[in-house]
Amino acid sequence: MSHNALDYATEFSGKTALVTGGASGIGLAVVERLAAGGAAVVIADYNADQARTVAERLAATAKVVATPRIDVSDPAGSESAVTFAVETFGRLDLAVNNAGIGGPALPTGEYEIEAWDKVIATNLSGVFYGMRYELPVMAAQGSGAIVNVSSILGTNGFAGSPAYVAAKHGVVGLTKTAALEYAPQGLRVNAVGPGFIETPLLAETPAPEHEQLVALHPQGRLGQSEEVAELIAFLLSDRASFVNGSYHLVDGGYSAR
Numbered sequence: 712m713s714h715n716a717l718d719y720a721t722e723f724s725g726k727t728a729l730v731t732g733g734a735s736g737i738g739l740a741v742v743e744r745l746a747a748g749g750a751a752v753v754i755a756d757y758n759a760d761q762a763r764t765v766a767e768r769l770a771a772t773a774k775v776v777a778t779p780r781i782d783v784s785d786p787a788g789s790e791s792a793v794t795f796a797v798e799t800f801g802r803l804d805l806a807v808n809n810a811g812i813g814g815p816a817l818p819t820g821e822y823e824i825e826a827w828d829k830v831i832a833t834n835l836s837g838v839f840y841g842m843r844y845e846l847p848v849m850a851a852q853g854s855g856a857i858v859n860v861s862s863i864l865g866t867n868g869f870a871g872s873p874a875y876v877a878a879k880h881g882v883v884g885l886t887k888t889a890a891l892e893y894a895p896q897g898l899r900v901n902a903v904g905p906g907f908i909e910t911p912l913l914a915e916t917p918a919p920e921h922e923q924l925v926a927l928h929p930q931g932r933l934g935q936s937e938e939v940a941e942l943i944a945f946l947l948s949d950r951a952s953f954v955n956g957s958y959h960l961v962d963g964g965y966s967a968r
C-alpha cells in the first residue's frame with residue numbers, strides 16, 4: 712500500500728458501490744461520502760421515491776442511481792439490487808448492507824411474534840441475502856469489500872429490544888464467517904457498531920427519553936450519520952487493506968463502560 716497524501720475526491724474512483732437503505736440516515740451519509748470519493752453508487756431502498764430523490768440530487772456531481780423499490784427481507788429483492796448494480800456499472804466493488812428497522816419496545820416475554828419475524832427478516836436475513844448475492848460477484852472479480860451495519864447492540868443487550876439485539880449480534884457472527892470464507896479470494900468483510908445516531912429511525916423507534924440515551928454515551932451526545940459513514944468509508948477503502956472479519960465501534964464511548 713502506498714502512503715501518498717489521501718485524495719478524498721478520487722479515493723473510490725472506478726469503483727461501484729451498493730448501499731442498502733441508502734435513502735435515509737446512515738445509509739444516505741454513506742452514499743454521499745462514497746459519491747464524494749468518486750464511486751459510482753447504487754441506492755437500494757424500500758422507499759424508492761426517497762431513493763430516487765437522493766439520486767437525482769447527487770447526479771449533478773456524481774454517478775448515483777436508485778434501484779426500483781427493494782425489500783431486503785426478500786431474497787429476490789437483494790438479488791435484483793446486485794443485478795441492477797452490475798448491469799448499470801459493469802461490476803460491484805463495495806457493498807454496505809445497512810437497511811434496518813427498530814421494532815417495538817417490549818420485553819422478551821411480551822414481544823409480538825410478528826414483530827420478531829419482521830425485525831429478524833430485515834436486520835439479519837436482509838444482511839445474509841445481501842451478501843449471498845454480493846459475494847459471488849466480488850469473488851469472481853477477485854476483489855471487493857463489504858461493510859455490514861450492526862450496532863452497539865451487536866455486543867450489548869438492551870432491555871425491550873430482543874429482536875433488534877439478536878439480529879445485530881447475528882450480523883457480527885455472519886460478518887466474521889463470510890470474512891473467513893472469502894479472505895483467500897481477496898475480499899474483506901467487516902461490521903460496524905454505531906452507538907445511538909440521530910436519524911429518522913431513532914426518532915420513530917420507541918426508546919427511552921433523549922436525555923437518557925445521551926447519558927449512555929460518555930461524550931455527552933448522540934452520534935451523527937456522517938461520523939458512522941466516515942468509519943464505513945475507511946473500512947471500504949484500500950487504507951483498511953489488512954482489516955478483515957472484525958467489528959468496529961463508533962459509539963462515543965458507549966461500550967467502554
Ligand SMILES: NC(=O)c1ccc[n+]([C@@H]2O[C@H](COP(=O)([O-])OP(=O)(O)OC[C@H]3O[C@@H](n4cnc5c(N)ncnc54)[C@H](O)[C@@H]3O)[C@@H](O)[C@H]2O)c1
Pocket residue numbers: 731732733734735736737738755756757758781782783784809810811812833834860861862863904905906907908909910911912913
Ligand atoms: N440510528 C441509530 O441509532 C442506529 C444505531 C446503530 C445501528 N443503526 C443501524 O443503522 C442502519 C440504518 O439505520 P438509520 O438509523 O440510518 O435508519 P433510517 O430509518 O434513517 O434509514 C433506514 C433506511 O433503510 C430503509 N429500509 C428499511 N427497511 C428496508 C427494507 N426491508 N428493504 C429496503 N430498505 C429498507 C428505509 O427505507 C430507510 O431509507 C440500520 O441497520 C440500523 O439498525 C442505527
